[in-house]
Amino acid sequence: MRLPLRFGCAALAALLLMTGCYAVTLDRDLNLTPEMLAQRQVQTRRFDTADEQRILKTCAALLQDTGFNIDESETRLGILTASKERDATDPVQWAVFLTAAIFLGVPIPPDKDQVMKAFVTTRPVGAEGRQVAVRVVFERAVYDTDGRLTKIEPLTEPRMYQTFFEKLSKALFLEAHDF
Amino acid sequence: MTSDRLKQTLPLVFSLLFLVASCATTHDRLLDMETSQVQLRSIQSRAFDTTDKEKTMRAIIATLQDLGFMLDRADYTLGVVTASKARGDSYQMQAPAALRITVTVRPRGEKQLLVRASAEYLRSPVTEAKPYQNFFNSLEKAMFLEAHQVD
Numbered sequence A: 001m002r003l004p005l006r007f008g009c010a011a012l013a014a015l016l017l018m019t020g021c022y023a024v025t026l027d028r029d030l031n032l033t034p035e036m037l038a039q040r041q042v043q044t045r046r047f048d049t050a051d052e053q054r055i056l057k058t059c060a061a062l063l064q065d066t067g068f069n070i071d072e073s074e075t076r077l078g079i080l081t082a083s084k085e086r087d088a089t090d091p092v093q094w095a096v097f098l099t100a101a102i103f104l105g106v107p108i109p110p111d112k113d114q115v116m117k118a119f120v121t122t123r124p125v126g127a128e129g130r131q132v133a134v135r136v137v138f139e140r141a142v143y144d145t146d147g148r149l150t151k152i153e154p155l156t157e158p159r160m161y162q163t164f165f166e167k168l169s170k171a172l173f174l175e176a177h178d179f
Numbered sequence B: 001m002t003s004d005r006l007k008q009t010l011p012l013v014f015s016l017l018f019l020v021a022s023c024a025t026t027h028d029r030l031l032d033m034e035t036s037q038v039q040l041r042s043i044q045s046r047a048f049d050t051t052d053k054e055k056t057m058r059a060i061i062a063t064l065q066d067l068g069f070m071l072d073r074a075d076y077t078l079g080v081v082t083a084s085k086a087r088g089d090s091y092q093m094q095a096p097a098a099l100r101i102t103v104t105v106r107p108r109g110e111k112q113l114l115v116r117a118s119a120e121y122l123r124s125p126v127t128e129a130k131p132y133q134n135f136f137n138s139l140e141k142a143m144f145l146e147a148h149q150v151d
Helices: A002-018 A034-043 A052-065 A091-104 A158-176 B002-022 B026-030 B037-044 B053-066 B129-143
Strands: A044-047 A069-074 A079-087 A111-125 A131-144 A149-154 B045-048 B070-075 B080-085 B099-108 B112-121
Touching (some): A034 A044, A034 A131, A034 A158, A034 B053, A052 A069, A052 A079, A052 A131, A052 A158, A079 B070, A131 A158, A131 B053, B037 B112, B037 B129, B053 B080, B053 B099, B053 B129
Antiparallel strands (some): A079 A111, A111 A131, A131 A149, B045 B112, B070 B080, B080 B099, B099 B112
């Protein structure tokens, strides 16, 4: 009777840990797929300005406001990358960890820290470059309580990108009107 | 007596030395010389009919972003872009940056730019043609230009 329970727990833990992850392969990861292009839609907004540099400056300020440190930038190419370290403790994972440790005697170290990265690009678009397209990509790397890297995943939730662009619009509006 | 022992151990010492010598040394790895340089350069390079370096570099960066890479470095003056991509969980995680690529842009004659990409996958150089072919196919779409094979 005890065995099925064990298997159930193990399967549940494995499921929780493995959802939505895949490893990078040479065959797949240098090919454009429709999913990648769909991501581009979610991660891009156009702004009515010809001033690409101003947008980039505002992005830098916005990232700083949200606790990011700027890692790399090249104004001439419209690039900005930033990162921050944050806590990654997940109550559900701790529950699984405790269950696994008590019933199976298998400690699966839960997540502790994460490094969140942002990669912003800007480019002039539209007729005579009257608009600037801004694209931002977020991803995170998670480390467990032993300091081991446990996962690297893209952050794909559309809400995150919506919030970023709402904040960016607001910041651009505020700047333009010099409050 | 001693010379007998020497005779016995000598082959062993030599075979050990041979084994050590046949291993890749730091020198070999630093200046990787596994494939023919000329052949590799041709696999990794394409020429585009444009002289617009900025536009080309922007297209490279946009392509890498489309492919899910995170940018590590970019320098307009040097014409260099480095980006990496890693995905996975603890069961698959072999190296923090699973796929890393450096792309350089430089003039080729009066009317062309030469784009060269070199990739590293799980701590080894990528020497097969297919991954580069895939990358340049993706780049062509962002450039709206045909990538020409060079010798």
